[in-house]
Ligand SMILES: Cc1cc2nc3c(=O)[nH]c(=O)nc-3n(C[C@H](O)[C@H](O)[C@H](O)COP(=O)(O)OP(=O)(O)OC[C@H]3O[C@@H](n4cnc5c(N)ncnc54)[C@H](O)[C@@H]3O)c2cc1C
């Protein structure tokens with residue numbers, strides 16, 4: 001079995017040796033780990049580069065907000081859109097987003113595949129290929145229904161209120177096994193209960209001979225049209241703060257799986273990609289909402305997200321998934337403190353009631369209209385446009401969530417707008433229509449970035465062909481959420497694992513023709 005090599009051992013003065021492989025995978029998250037494992041098991045010599053560190057083992061995922069956001073999130077959890085309206089969260093750790101996500105398993109719906117086929121020309125996968133890849137993803141995740149005894153008070157309250165209103169909802173599937181209900185999923189599971197890429201595909205890839213390099217950031221692909229590509233790699237120090245030595249990896253095939261921001265950045269730096277590169281990005285901005293209940297909720301205790309209100313989720317033939325869903329959520333006190341509606345003393349008084357808080361996220365699929373760019377100083381800019389459709393669904397979603405909590409007996413429902421909005425009875429609901437959703441007036445959260453290197457048959461509107469191959473390069477592929485033409489699902493982990501199985505499986509099967 002190969003080992004994980006920590007590149008932080010090489011400081012600025014070191015000269016690490018160049019490396020050679022058949023397949024270089026950039027990014028070890030849900031897409032990258034799956035692709036690496038499929039190709040290593042098919043007998044290819046695989047190297048994986050991961051910018052983050054490895055956080056498996058005793059005392060590494062510590063349940064401490066500050067240390068964990070600093071170490072396992074991209075830009076230390078501080079990445080935002082250019083307008084500062086949306087916090088753009090993604091993992092930066094061996095195993096990627098799977099290490100820090102909420103474990104909800106929702107595959108790509110048949111209706112979404114139908115929309116992609118009809119309006120986006122994604123007709124390269126047969127129904128049986130899709131079914132088999134979806135099943136592989138569910139098996140990788142050990143997907144299983146959340147048991148009734150695992151539904152904590154926070155989730156029970158949402159279910160109670162929505163069922164009293166007669167609204168449809170469901171207990172979700174998740175990828176936890178032997179979960180101890182510690183509740184810190186969003187900053188990593190300290191007892192290894194998540195069947196995420198770090199626990200499943202990475203060990204399998206290692207077993208099949210893949211080599212994995214951590215604290216290794218891919219910077220540029222050179223010789224993009226050559227049989228052999230050279231990728232320049234920058235070593236980072238143990239905490240990922242400072243840059244160290246550089247070295248090169250020479251590969252026949254390069255697979256980008258660095259997430260929409262990482263993948264777009266590398267392709268731009270390498271002079272690859274059509275005019276569509278960095279465009280057609282969905283962020284799925286989610287709205288946090290808090291309620292103060294008469295009873296003690298202790299929402300930080302147990303699985304954060306177990307029950308979803310699905311009453312308002314819709315499939316639009318042309319646009320795909322739309323509407324909204326309501327899902328409970330909770331975080332550590334530091335995170336909740338940053339989301340309460342009131343500032344100063346009023347906020348402090350609100351936080352004193354933390355054990356009585358119930359909280360939810362309102363999840364709204366959006367149109368893929370965001371763009372990932374670099375400004376003239378080469379700094380990252382994520383530009384977002386709020387459509388009238390998004391604003392109107394956002395107000396409907398806030399209304400619906402406020403009604404659920406009032407129905408469940410909430411004393412106060414707090415919407416963290418600026419200025420703050422506090423709802424105490426049905427009479428106050430009309431105020432929601434006045435929420436402007438102007439830039440930076442609501443702390444929106446994006447956990448499901450998709451697009452940027454979209455796949456499709458048309459070179460004008462897509463970056464990759466239907467095999468995931470980047471146009472204009474030779475044997476350079478994308479296998480992460482960047483390839484999705486519109487939002488794939490309300491939750492993107494199972495979809496991207498499915499897509500990686502489809503694309504990497506095809507590459508493995510057609511290897512001699514593609515990379516020769
Ligand atoms: C807080 C949070 C909660 C979520 N909850 C859920 C959920 O409950 N259910 C669900 O289905 N989905 C959830 N998601 C989304 C899901 O985790 C992601 O969609 C999924 O991880 C995306 O997979 P990926 O392979 O595209 O990218 P990622 O998993 O993000 O992996 C990309 C990897 O590439 C690395 N990288 C970036 N640039 C470079 C570079 N230049 N060189 C080397 N490495 C690089 C990054 O460090 C990262 O590890 C959540 C996400 C977040 C952030």
Ligand code: SF4
Pocket residue numbers: 176178179180181182183184185188189190191192193194302303304
């Ligand atoms: S609830 Fe706790 S034990 Fe269960 S997966 Fe999340 S962090 Fe791990």
